[in-house]
Amino acid sequence: MARRPLPRILTHSAPLARMAHSASLARSRELARSAADSASDVFHPLITIGRGLRRLGAAGRGRWAETPKEQRGPLAFFVGACLLVVWLVPYGPLLALIAVMGAGAWAGRERTPVATGPSEAETERLRSLYEALVPYLSTEGDPSPLYAHGGDWERAFVEYAFDDSGRLERLQLKYPAYFTDGEDRSRVRIEQVLYAKAGRGREYHFTWDELANQLTLTVLDALPTDIAAQRFVTSPGETVLGFTDPDSVQRTLPVTGGEETRDAPPVVWRTGQRSTEPHLLVLGQPGTGATTLLRSIALQALQHGDVLVIDGSGTGEYGCLTGRRGVLGVESGLAGALATLEWASHETERRLIEGNRARQAGGAAPDDTRRPLWIIADRPTALAHIAVAEGRDDPQRWLQVPLRHGRAAHVTVVVADQFETAELLSDPVRAHTKARVVLGPATAEEVRAVLGAPPHTTPPAQVPPGRGYARLGSAPVLRLQVPATPDPLDDATGQAHREAVTALLPERTVPADGAGPTEPVTGGAPVDVGKTVTSGKPVDARKPVGVRKSARAAGAEPDDGPPAADAAPDAAEETGPAAEPVGASARVRTDKGGEPRVVNGSVEAVRAEG
Numbered sequence: 001m002a003r004r005p006l007p008r009i010l011t012h013s014a015p016l017a018r019m020a021h022s023a024s025l026a027r028s029r030e031l032a033r034s035a036a037d038s039a040s041d042v043f044h045p046l047i048t049i050g051r052g053l054r055r056l057g058a059a060g061r062g063r064w065a066e067t068p069k070e071q072r073g074p075l076a077f078f079v080g081a082c083l084l085v086v087w088l089v090p091y092g093p094l095l096a097l098i099a100v101m102g103a104g105a106w107a108g109r110e111r112t113p114v115a116t117g118p119s120e121a122e123t124e125r126l127r128s129l130y131e132a133l134v135p136y137l138s139t140e141g142d143p144s145p146l147y148a149h150g151g152d153w154e155r156a157f158v159e160y161a162f163d164d165s166g167r168l169e170r171l172q173l174k175y176p177a178y179f180t181d182g183e184d185r186s187r188v189r190i191e192q193v194l195y196a197k198a199g200r201g202r203e204y205h206f207t208w209d210e211l212a213n214q215l216t217l218t219v220l221d222a223l224p225t226d227i228a229a230q231r232f233v234t235s236p237g238e239t240v241l242g243f244t245d246p247d248s249v250q251r252t253l254p255v256t257g258g259e260e261t262r263d264a265p266p267v268v269w270r271t272g273q274r275s276t277e278p279h280l281l282v283l284g285q286p287g288t289g290a291t292t293l294l295r296s297i298a299l300q301a302l303q304h305g306d307v308l309v310i311d312g313s314g315t316g317e318y319g320c321l322t323g324r325r326g327v328l329g330v331e332s333g334l335a336g337a338l339a340t341l342e343w344a345s346h347e348t349e350r351r352l353i354e355g356n357r358a359r360q361a362g363g364a365a366p367d368d369t370r371r372p373l374w375i376i377a378d379r380p381t382a383l384a385h386i387a388v389a390e391g392r393d394d395p396q397r398w399l400q401v402p403l404r405h406g407r408a409a410h411v412t413v414v415v416a417d418q419f420e421t422a423e424l425l426s427d428p429v430r431a432h433t434k435a436r437v438v439l440g441p442a443t444a445e446e447v448r449a450v451l452g453a454p455p456h457t458t459p460p461a462q463v464p465p466g467r468g469y470a471r472l473g474s475a476p477v478l479r480l481q482v483p484a485t486p487d488p489l490d491d492a493t494g495q496a497h498r499e500a501v502t503a504l505l506p507e508r509t510v511p512a513d514g515a516g517p518t519e520p521v522t523g524g525a526p527v528d529v530g531k532t533v534t535s536g537k538p539v540d541a542r543k544p545v546g547v548r549k550s551a552r553a554a555g556a557e558p559d560d561g562p563p564a565a566d567a568a569p570d571a572a573e574e575t576g577p578a579a580e581p582v583g584a585s586a587r588v589r590t591d592k593g594g595e596p597r598v599v600n601g602s603v604e605a606v607r608a609e610g
Contacts, residue, residue: 049101052108122162127153129171129197136190137175146176158214168198171217181210184454188444190215191458201461203479205245220245220457223481225464226257227264228500229296230483236304237272237372239297241437241470242480249478267470267480269435271372271412277473278407281425281433282416283450288440289466289482290416291317294376296485297414299504302326305372305410308344310337310395312379320488320501323510334386334395341398344375344411348402351409373411375402381417381424396426403432419446437480439468453477 067075086092118126130153137147146156159172171194180186191206194217198204203220223243232240233253240253243264252263271278280297284290291313298307298321309318311332321327331337355365377399384394402411415429419442438450441463448454451471457479460467466482486493488501 045105048108048110049104050108052104052106053100055107056104118160118162119166121166125166125168126157126160129153129168129194130156132193132197133173133190136193137179139176139178142176146174163219167202168217169219171198172214173217174214177213179213181208181213188454195458202458203460204458206456220479222460223467223479224257224264225466225481225484227255227481227483228257228497229299229485229504230256230500231504232266232300234268234300237270237275239269239271239300240483241267241269241293241297242466242482243267244470244478244480248476267472267478269472272410273407275407277435279403279413279433280415280435280437281429281450282414282437282439283419283422284416284437284439284468285441286418287465288463288468290418290439291378292466292485293437293439293482294378294414294416295487295501296483298374298376299485299501301372301374301376301412302506305374307374307376308340310340310375310377310380310383312337312377312382314382316489317378317487320505323508325506325509327506334383334390334392337380337383337395338387338393338398341375341395344373345398345401347373348405348409348411351411352405355409370410373409375399375411375413377413377415379417379421380415380429381421384424394426396429399426400428403428422450435470435472437468437470439466439480439482442468447477451477455479 064072064075086096089095130147130151131149133156134147134149134151138145145151155174157171157173159170160168161170163169175181175190187206187208191204194206195204198217203222205218205220207216207218209216223245227243232255234240243255244267246252246265249265249267251266251268253266254261255264257264269277269280282290282293295318298309298318301307302324306326306328307321308328309321309330311318311330314332316332318330322330329336329340331340351369355369358365358369377395380396380399384396387394399413399415402409402413405411406413413433415425415433417425436451438447441459442450443459444454447469451469453471453476455469455477464481466480466484468480468482469477470480471477484497485501486497488498488505493501
């Protein structure tokens with residue numbers, strides 16, 4: 001029987017295509033899509049709750065699977081007890097159903113996906129930084145180079161972070177093991193590249209991990225400049241030089257900055273017999289805060305000791321200390337500085353001798369030998385230049401004994417000078433000042449020449465007064481911001497800073513109103529050391545008279561500058577018994593060197609003639 005052919009509509013595709021593209025079919029598709037969207041909007045809460053219940057159920061199953069078998073029984077009993085309580089409470093099932101629906105709606109809500117990874121601009125910045133490091137961290141013959149042109153920067157950069165403005169804030173990168181990270185020159189080269197590519201105008205800290213072959217770059221915040229002079233919470237023998245980064249030290253101090261009190265990380269310098277850095281050297285450019293630092297140190301030292309000030313610049317920056325309790329003298333002239341420093345050298349010898357005799361006798365050292373004595377010399381090279389011109393001794397010569405033996409005698413020396421005249425500092429000053437500070441703008445080479453190590457940070461774009469670096473002995477180099485301690489007698493000082501410094505000054509021992517001493521003092525005659533110029537009471541012969549300075553402050557002698565030139569040869573007469581601190585029974589040798597020396601358990605004063 002012959003087969004009947006199929007209808008043409010079933011064998012030919014053209015009618016089907018026309019039916020598919022017909023207007024009625026397109027209209028049906030639109031209606032179906034609209035219905036689906038409407039249903040999705042209507043049933044969206046149910047969909048959300050269902051998705052949330054599914055997530056809660058999955059979390060419950062995971063929790064049950066993680067529970068040990070021996071704890072599943074008590075857990076099931078606890079859940080059953082909770083369900084029983086809910087069933088017995090009035091309206092409990094209804095409230096439980098509402099709570100479950102709310103929890104499901106919260107768990108099933110649509111969360112905005114968190115963008116991960118760097119943006120396009122950040123990726124381009126990281127790629128350019130990677131390409132800049134290729135010439136310095138790659139070498140020929142490396143079979144699998146970590147740094148190569150067109151390479152994968154994600155292999156080299158372990159961690160990175162950007163701030164809100166899109167600037168690099170933190171970067172941790174790996175470098176090949178063959179890179180010479182033990183050489184300072186290689187390190188400085190890499191740090192310069194990162195500083196240029198990461199963006200200038202900010203301070204960066206570089207941490208080298210030689211063991212893991214990693215380098216971490218961190219952006220540092222600016223050090224606070226609103227901390228003024230105040231009474232810091234420290235122990236005797238501790239001096240606050242300034243403040244640094246929180247990650248650099250393990251201690252904080254409560255300070256007042258502006259109108260608020262907060263904790264700040266200090267740079268604490270410890271002095272005394274157990275100090276490894278008993279003396280300090282400060283170098284900087286003019287106007288960078290060296291005098292401010294010395295003034296701050298003097299105010300802190302006056303709490304527990306006596307202070308001698310040598311103002312080589314002669315600008316009167318320490319006039320606020322004149323006549324104060326504990327201030328043994330403020331000298332700005334060559335003759336007065338020579339006499340004062342000579343007394344300080346003899347006083348150091350006397351303290352050594354008396355302390356040694358007390359130890360030999362099995363007793364404690366006298367109290368007057370344990371009271372700290374601070375010698376603060378600001379720009380002694382200026383006086384050295386005048387001394388050379390006049391053919392007299394360099395005042396730094398008398399600092400040799402306090403520098404060498406000051407730690408045992410509770411004598412601390414602080415010297416400040418400028419970079420231009422640093423070569424005029426004597427060898428004892430250079431050798432015995434292990435604690436050092438550099439203030440003001442300085443290159444890495446200058447900081448290394450003074451501190452003995454380069455800083456691990458880049459220089460700031462703008463250097464405020466009192467900003468620099470500090471290093472105490474062999475400790476790391478720290479950023480430093482000196483507390484604002486201006487001269488209260490300067491007209492340019494603000495009222496708040498003037499009141500802060502004035503509140504720290506001790507009371508006056510010489511009246512400020514110009515009242516004369518009980519015994520008149522003539523202009524050319526030396527003052528009797530057995531009497532004071534203010535009260536007529538006997539004065540301790542171990543302390544420098546500073547009589548001419550005190551007499552001028554009291555109004556008995558005209559303030560015509562430093563003492564007369566003929567006062568220096570008569571220093572022994574002015575200082576009385578302190579000029580011969582060795583005592584009558586001590587043997588005095590004429591060996592050259594000018595140093596006290598221990599011989600058979602006793603200290604002998606060995607002075608050079610002249």
